Amino acid sequence: MRFGVRQFELSLMHRMRDLNPTRVEQALLVMDASRAELRAAHAQWTRMLHSPRAPKTLRPLLGRPAYEGTTAVGSLTCGVSRWALPSWPGLEFEVLSGPGGETWNQWFVRPGGPKALSFTELAPWSCVVADVGASFPGAVHQEGQAPHHWAVDFEHGGATYRARFVYGLCQRVDAR
Known part of the structure; x- marks a missing residue:
């Protein structure tokens, strides 16, 4: 196949x-x-x-990226490649690669940067980690419980919530 x-x-x-x-x-x-x-x-x-x-990159599998560029991480210049995927419109799958081409991180991002969202807009598959950080000042990032999982704890309306992500894409929001 x-x-x-x-x-x-x-x-x-x-x-x-x-x-x-x-x-x-x-x-x-x-x-x-x-x-x-x-x-x-x-x-x-x-x-x-x-x-x-x-293959060292996703290009042979997914084709030409929607975006290719570089970014500084400390004193290193890293590659950034992003692909638009049909199941997640408005978001892109980003791969951050080190100077030798090795993958350092891969997850969904919002092109153009994070979007401030209301609590009710935190719907599964519609927002990314950076959106929650931009929307709820004081949000605290946590490692997830499995590979490619991530969590962000935040306050809203006097209660604490945990947004859970896989590959940086929101999967659910739970009251803590």
Whole structure:
């Protein structure tokens, strides 16, 4: 099976199932994809990640990025590549790569920077980590409980909440 945009989206969704299985099931219906196809895409992606012949970048798999550039991280200049994916309009999947081309971080971002959102706008699959930080001053970032998971604790209306993310994409918001 050729690995392309569809398979990449499915491999991302495989990890998203950890926190939002209902949303992933809805997406599978929209994509006319089965759970077996989801598992196969994830297995293929995992094999490719551990293969010595695997491509160093996503370009051979996803095509030309919507954006390519560089950014400074401390004294290093790092590469930034972003791809627009059909299942997440308005957001882009960003890969930050080190000077040797190795992937340092990969997650969803909002092109043009974070957007200030109201509490009710924190809907699954519509916002990213930076949006929550921009929307709720004093937000505290936390490591997630599994690979590619992230959490942000924040206050709203006198209560504490935790927004949970996979690949930087909001999956759910829970009262603490």
